[in-house]
Amino acid sequence: GQNIDQPTEMTATEGAIVQINCTYQTSGFNGLFWYQQHAGEAPTFLSYNVLDGLEEKGRFSSFLSRSKGYSYLLLKELQMKDSASYLCAVVDSNYQLIWGAGTKLIIKP
Amino acid sequence: DTAVSQTPKYLVTQMGNDKSIKCEQNLGHDTMYWYKQDSKKFLKIMFSYNNKELIINETVPNRFSPKSPDKAHLNLHINSLELGDSAVYFCASSQGEWNTGELFFGEGSRLTVL
Numbered sequence: 723g724q725n726i727d728q729p730t731e732m733t734a735t736e737g738a739i740v741q742i743n744c745t746y747q748t749s750g751f752n753g754l755f756w757y758q759q760h761a762g763e764a765p766t767f768l769s770y771n772v773l774d775g776l777e778e779k780g781r782f783s784s785f786l787s788r789s790k791g792y793s794y795l796l797l798k799e800l801q802m803k804d805s806a807s808y809l810c811a812v813v814d815s816n817y818q819l820i821w822g823a824g825t826k827l828i829i830k831p
Numbered sequence: 832d833t834a835v836s837q838t839p840k841y842l843v844t845q846m847g848n849d850k851s852i853k854c855e856q857n858l859g860h861d862t863m864y865w866y867k868q869d870s871k872k873f874l875k876i877m878f879s880y881n882n883k884e885l886i887i888n889e890t891v892p893n894r895f896s897p898k899s900p901d902k903a904h905l906n907l908h909i910n911s912l913e914l915g916d917s918a919v920y921f922c923a924s925s926q927g928e929w930n931t932g933e934l935f936f937g938e939g940s941r942l943t944v945l
Contacts, residue, residue: 752930755933755934763938765934767934809874811874813930817930817931818876818930819876819929819934821873821874821875823872824872
């Protein structure tokens with residue numbers, strides 16, 4: 723079967739750095755998305771990786787290793803507003819989007 | 832100017848009723864989707880639709896039916912509502928063929944079935 727694994731919950735301190743991991747086993751691979759979802763709101767797009775390596779976008783970076791079936795989202799200089807769920811989603815060979823259950827990130831002052 | 836808008840935002844109804852949720856996107860996107868997010872926050876695809884093809888997740892009961900009057904609209908109709916249908920339903924759209932671009936989500940419609 724197809725599977726996306728992410729930690730259920732993480733806690734970090736304001737101003738620090740946090741890395742949220744995502745491992746996947748899917749039938750084929752056509753890209754990996756990260757979305758942010760604040761409580762009670764819709765998911766919003768953060769990043770897309772299809773080639774190996776690091777994509778940097780401001781305080782957020784996303785890394786992909788296709789051979790390891792692994793990605794991470796790196797958040798720097800954490801702010802209270804970064805408290806949210808972070809969803810990893812993989813596009814398989816049939817262009818189906820397989821979603822992880824999300825990682826709830828709690829930021830403490 | 833909202834890119835993907837859905838109405839109503841909140842819907843409370845009795846078991847057995849029929850209800851509809853409307854969705855409109857003004858982004859000119861080719862593909863629209865309906866997702867269900869349950870209390871465990873897991874996003875589950877229900878339907879994917881572009882102007883050529885409708886893809887239905889086979890696990891979705893046939894009480895649920897999408898209706899698309901045109902490319903900018905994809906409405907969700909639910910017959911004979913059950914308690915387990917309580918969830919947040921998100922409409923989304925993307926450019927090009929399905930799942931080849933980022934998804935733009937509507938604000939969600941929280942359905943409560945009593």
